[in-house]
Amino acid sequence: MADDVPAVQVTALRKAFGRQEVLRGLDLEVPAGEVLALLGANGAGKTTTVSILTTLLKADGGTARVAGLDVAREPARVRQAVTVTGQNVAVDAVLTGLENLTLIARLRHVPAPKQVAAGLVERFGLADAACRRAGTYSGGMKRRLDIAMSLIGDPQVVFLDEPTTGLDPGGRREVWVAVDAMAARGRTIILTTQYMEEAARLAGTMAVLHDGVAVATGRHEEILRAAGGAADLETAFLRLTGQEETR
Amino acid sequence: MSAQWHAFADLATLTGRMLKHNIRSVDTIMTVLGMPLMILLAFVFVLGGAMDTGPVRYVDFVVPVVLVFCITNGAAYTAFRVNRDATDGMSARFRTMPIARWAITGGHMGAAVVANGASVAALMGVALLIGYRPHATWMGWVVTVALLMATLTAFAAVGVACGLAAKTDEGAIMFMYPLMGLLFVSSGFAPTSTMPVPLRSFADHQPMTPLINAIRGAQLGHVDAGATWVALAWLVGFIVVFSALATAAGRHRRA
Ligand SMILES: Nc1ncnc2c1ncn2[C@@H]1O[C@H](COP(=O)(O)OP(=O)(O)OP(=O)(O)O)[C@@H](O)[C@H]1O
Ligand SMILES: [Mg+2]
Numbered sequence: 001m002a003d004d005v006p007a008v009q010v011t012a013l014r015k016a017f018g019r020q021e022v023l024r025g026l027d028l029e030v031p032a033g034e035v036l037a038l039l040g041a042n043g044a045g046k047t048t049t050v051s052i053l054t055t056l057l058k059a060d061g062g063t064a065r066v067a068g069l070d071v072a073r074e075p076a077r078v079r080q081a082v083t084v085t086g087q088n089v090a091v092d093a094v095l096t097g098l099e100n101l102t103l104i105a106r107l108r109h110v111p112a113p114k115q116v117a118a119g120l121v122e123r124f125g126l127a128d129a130a131c132r133r134a135g136t137y138s139g140g141m142k143r144r145l146d147i148a149m150s151l152i153g154d155p156q157v158v159f160l161d162e163p164t165t166g167l168d169p170g171g172r173r174e175v176w177v178a179v180d181a182m183a184a185r186g187r188t189i190i191l192t193t194q195y196m197e198e199a200a201r202l203a204g205t206m207a208v209l210h211d212g213v214a215v216a217t218g219r220h221e222e223i224l225r226a227a228g229g230a231a232d233l234e235t236a237f238l239r240l241t242g243q244e245e246t247r
Numbered sequence: 248m249s250a251q252w253h254a255f256a257d258l259a260t261l262t263g264r265m266l267k268h269n270i271r272s273v274d275t276i277m278t279v280l281g282m283p284l285m286i287l288l289a290f291v292f293v294l295g296g297a298m299d300t301g302p303v304r305y306v307d308f309v310v311p312v313v314l315v316f317c318i319t320n321g322a323a324y325t326a327f328r329v330n331r332d333a334t335d336g337m338s339a340r341f342r343t344m345p346i347a348r349w350a351i352t353g354g355h356m357g358a359a360v361v362a363n364g365a366s367v368a369a370l371m372g373v374a375l376l377i378g379y380r381p382h383a384t385w386m387g388w389v390v391t392v393a394l395l396m397a398t399l400t401a402f403a404a405v406g407v408a409c410g411l412a413a414k415t416d417e418g419a420i421m422f423m424y425p426l427m428g429l430l431f432v433s434s435g436f437a438p439t440s441t442m443p444v445p446l447r448s449f450a451d452h453q454p455m456t457p458l459i460n461a462i463r464g465a466q467l468g469h470v471d472a473g474a475t476w477v478a479l480a481w482l483v484g485f486i487v488v489f490s491a492l493a494t495a496a497g498r499h500r501r502a
Contacts, residue, residue: 054343079345090336
């Protein structure tokens with residue numbers, strides 16, 4: 001991917017579930033190498049957006065390009081370029097942690113899948129539990145395994161849908177370190193989160209989703225300005241998503 | 248490496264994954280191997296004496312239905328596992344990865360054929376130990392293996408469709424009950440000529456009867472070409488219809 005091609009380019013994206021219009025003309029552009037936090041209240045359409053960009057869902061209208069590839073026309077090539085950690089943990093409960101990682105490494109056709117798996121087990125603090133079935137893991141351990149599985153193959157664009165929900169401070173730190181490391185390697189990262197301090201810590205830019213469109217996009221200061229000069233990100237978020245009075 | 252080669256390697260990887268699921272589940276082994284084994288022993292040693300199957304010894308009569316029963320139970324677990332994958336996010340994970348779609352379903356089908364095929368072989372071994380004496384010609388063996396392979400594939404396809412159509416894993420297994428039910432109203436355990444007329448006309452015209460008659464004929468040295476073709480037609484029909492249903496159910500799931 002050439003540096004001047006945006007990693008993600010979404011234009012007038014629309015998606016409805018039955019009568020419910022979730023996305024009503026979403027525009028979004030993420031330059032290559034950027035870390036973007038996609039913010040929005042529960043039900044705003046963050047997961048829907050991630051699903052469309054990762055070829056799991058078809059949009060009703062508009063266009064979405066990832067790594068310069070149209071997700072509707074070239075889904076197979078998009079899948080080469082992306083990796084996803086979904087909002088819900090997706091690990092194989094019957095396989096051990098190590099086997100889960102080896103499985104994904106094999107499917108990604110990386111050289112030496114077993115070594116890759118062993119390395120990730122160490123890195124994510126799962127070494128002691130590596131040979132136990134993932135079904136016996138705690139919620140946070142499953143989440144770490146899930147994220148580790150999504151890092152295999154080192155694709156250009158990484159989607160993380162609420163990667164730190166349910167993690168203890170150590171686990172959250174681990175994910176942050178992994179995100180920073182990927183960003184340092186020039187990967188583009190799109191993450192969703194409900195923690196404003198996490199968004200501020202990790203992401204260079206943010207997009208706030210509300211009523212099916214991006215009501216504000218830009219750097220930290222730009223989001224504050226878009227919210228009429230809010231004092232902090234949380235205030236800005238509540239204002240932009242129309243929840244100010246409930247504070 | 249070509250995309251085709253990748254797809255076959257992925258099929259092998261995903262088949263291996265589902266084989267682990269089969270081997271690590273006591274429940275699966277009990278149902279797919281244990282239950283048919285008990286049925287075999289019970290029917291041969293407890294009920295067999297009271298059964299009139301003419302010149303054919305009861306053990307020789309009952310083995311085919313036991314094999315098909317084993318395959319049916321195995322396919323119910325395919326339905327269960329396909330549903331689990333669809334609901335717990337594994338299949339969503341696979342679908343965001345560069346893996347051929349057919350290889351994802353193929354992993355379930357491949358594991359069903361291998362694991363249930365191994366159970367069939369094991370049951371055949373036990374049957375031989377307790378006095379089963381097939382006198383199949385080489386043609387009879389070819390027909391037997393072809394019919395069993397087609398059954399393994401066709402019922403696995405039914406399992407995939409049921410797994411995708413059901414909301415829950417329990418529902419997926421329940422969708423498979425009609426297939427199991429057909430076995431008990433077939434020529435498997437007793438000749439259909441001993442049944443009351445309405446039941447008999449049903450038994451004679453449902454897929455399990457020609458399938459069992461065809462396997463039994465091939466095993467006992469007189470290949471029944473008519474039953475074999477009817478059975479194969481049913482099985483191919485199953486594969487076509489349930490593959491289409493599986494595709495539709497998969498699409499509906501993701502709409
Ligand atoms: N498959 C579906 N069928 C019907 N409605 C759906 C489906 N998927 C999502 N929705 C609805 O679309 C809306 C947006 O859902 P989405 O999961 O994208 O929100 P989100 O921003 O990720 O929320 P959260 O912060 O709670 O994860 C919700 O109202 C949800 O109920
Ligand atoms: Mg979500």
